[in-house]
Amino acid sequence: MPALFIRMIGCYTSLTLQQFRSFGQTLLCAIAFLLCSSSRIVAHPISMSTAVADIYQDRVQVELRILTEDLMFYHSIEADGDQLLSRKNLLEAAEAHRAFLKKYFRVLDKTGQTIEGNFTRVDTQEIPEEGVRLDQVMEVGVFYEFHILLEDIPQYLTFTQNFGGDDSPVPAVMDLIMLQNGARLDFPVQIGPRSPHSVAIDWENPPRNDRMYWRERRDLMKKRREELLGITSYSSTYAYIYVEPFEIRFEILVPLLTLETWMPMERKEKDFLSVEEQEGLRSPLEKYIRSHCEGLVDGIEVVPVLSHLDFFSLDIRDFASRSEPRSIGMQNGRAGIIMTFSTKGKPASASIEWSGFNDYTPMLNTMVYMMDGTGERHFFTENEPRWNWQTKEEGLGEIAWLTLPQAPQQAVLSVSPVSMTLAGVAGLFLLIGSAGRKRAALWSGVTALVAAGIVWPVTVVEISHPWEKINPPSIDQQKMITEAMLKNVYRAFDYQQDEQVYDALARSASGTFLENLYLQIKKGLIVQEQGGARSHVREVRWGSAASVTSDSSEAAFELNIRWEVTGTVEHWGHIHTRQHAYDALIQIVAEDGQWKIGGMDVTSEEQLKSSTGLRNAA
Incomplete structure (x- = not known):
């Protein structure tokens, strides 16, 4: 049995029985394969394999265990009359399978680029001289050692497999077990054509194989959750609803491979989405949202608006931060979708119905935040696709403004420069007429005085009163x-x-x-x-x-x-x-x-x- 598989078993046997049981069915199946169970299982058309990846700062060592069932399916090996697959045919298929694995099993960096590696060894010791019976093809395996040299210390890695390609008639499931410096990094996971697994690698607090490490793990995971702002899985879909004054937001953070199952994503490169292609998704995505998402605010239907569409790579932890537009890898990229339902004020009731379900998104696990309250969990499913909310508060509506005291009115004086001028002229004429007993001057004075009165209403202006002073407030x-x-x-x-x-x-x-x-x-x-x-x-x-x-x-x-x-x-x-x-x-x-x-x-x-x-x- 190859060294990595032996080391992996050592990692698990150092744990308590209770911890061992918690690994679940995936690990038990993997151990069963490694111990070459003698149970008789009839072959069926599904590819089941196991990978152990040991991550170092300068390299990644991967050992793959491929069942002879895969060799039979992918290389069209036929059994003889005794229902045996000959050792010769299996050895030839095992050698040819190197190219198959190198094409369909990949390790990616944080940008989604494939890190090239080479198969250094093929171990076929499990194949007996007489060959393998058809009822043993899921018990006998071939081990492949895959060696990847790294130029930089890895902070993130993504593991993916797509055995047989997109059109393969054989479903493929791989159990992935990850080690770091020979110590178990995390629980086993299953990866498939649309379910890659990405991992963040902590070089400051690397894992250890002693039991004390797993007692410390709870604190480490809590710290990691805070560092990752609660978004700890790179392959999961996260959803949030925010009920706030004047708007309700429905936010979805979805892996690009999952988003592609919702709607077509045309692109030039299979593994990457360019900046132009990202921008081109906005219009069709908004159409998809409006056909799969309905909202009611205070009993009135409100059409969702796609207010934000952003794309994130693995190294983005703060999804609200601005990042420079760049090409995003399909295997480990994510899209951040924010839908907004506008309101006229603080809503009294609201509901959202989501119908975007498929095999890859059978439900939408959603955190709901109402105003400044704590979060509540809600699950959108095909059977229960609607979220409903009704406020318990009273008096919701417009903003409450702080009341100000009345400002004092400035004392004003009404004057008319035109009337005042005419009145002055009238006074002068009247004075001259009275002193010299000149009737013409008297009539001119009277005329000017009448004119002053006539133009007063249309020429009057208000000025600050020069004698009445208003003191400012204390x-x-x-x-x-x-x-x-x-x-x-x-x-x-x-x-x-x-x-x-x-x-x-x-x-x-x-x-x-x-x-x-x-x-x-x-x-x-x-x-x-x-x-x-x-x-x-x-x-x-x-x-x-x-x-x-x-x-x-x-x-x-x-x-x-x-x-x-x-x-x-x-x-x-x-x-x-x-x-x-x-x-x-x-x-x-x-x-x-x-x-x-x-x-x-x-x-x-x-x-x-x-x-x-x-x-x-x-």
Whole structure:
């Protein structure tokens, strides 16, 4: 028996009986093959093989155990009259099978490129001299040693097999057992034509064969789950539903090979999807979504919008991060799909129905997050394809704005420069006429005075009253007004549509400063490293304020202020938190009896906190 298989058995025999039993049916089958069970199994048309891969920093050593049943099927060996496959024919087929395995069994790097290797040895000792009876073809095997040299220390590897090609009439299943430096890396897995297996390799904490390692494994797996942001399997499909004010998001992270079973994916290269081909998938994918996904919000049907479509390779851990467009490998690439259902306000009820099921996606395991609550698990299946939600809260609807005190009305004086000029001229004529007893001057004065009265209504203007001074609010009132207005400004960005945000800001900003304020706040909420997503404001914390208002007769004041904003961006079950502090000179003015922001000059911005973690589950 080859060395890797012997070493693999040693890895398992060092464990407790309870741990051994937990490996499940896959491992038991593999051990049964290795021990060459004497049970009589009638051959059937399915390829069953075993691979043990030992990963080192400079190489990968793979030993494959191929049943003689495969040699019979793939190389068309016929039995003689005694139902025997001759040793000579099996040895010839075993040698020819090298090229078959090199073509259909592959090890890929993190980009999806095949890492070339060579078969260094074929072990046919299990084949007896008299040949193999047909009822023994699943008991007798051939061992192949496959050696791969690595140029770089591997961080990720993908193992895949597609025995016989896409049109092979023989289904193929392979049990894959992985070692790292001779120690068992993980539990055995099965790989097939559309189910490759990718693994992240930890060189700082490599596995060991002693029993203490498996006691430490729980902590290591918990740490790994946090590092991978909860997305620990590279071949699984993950789904999430977020119920938030003004939108409901349905997010699916799906392997490309699985996505190809949903819809055709035309491409020039079989193993890669180019940037242009990725962009070309948006339109047909949106059509697929709209035919397989239906949504209701508050009893009204809402058509899902494909708001994001991104493609990720193995080395992407944060799926909300922006990555440069590049060709993605089909065997280990994934697509991130975000569907959005818009709402008019905080929804009271919602439902989503998903019908995109097939043999590769028999169900959709989904985490659901309602507002700021903990996550709940939901399973979409053909029998239960609908998710329903009804809020238990009351009073949901529009955003609750903070109330501000009424701004004082500025005292004004009505004047008409034209009427005042005519009145002055009239007074002069009347004075001249009275002194010189000139009737013409008197009539001119009367005419000018009448004209002054006639033009008054159409020429009158209002100016600030020069003698009635309005004092600005007290310092404490100024701080209270400014804090409430600032929080209202950020609440306006709870709306998703820019037009809605702009309209909501109008209650807090002067008309001349409205556009500048909108652009200024929006820029501060954009998280560039998260693909330009706008963060959701969780908290606006008031810091300090100092008045710089000089004596004025106008209802206005200025403050030097400092405040902190905590915002989050959530996707794929994890949450990005950013906290910034700002210093600014802000001007508050009174318009039509309401306080408004007339100007704001941000003098400094400081990032206080940046973290990424998992969203809590129930």
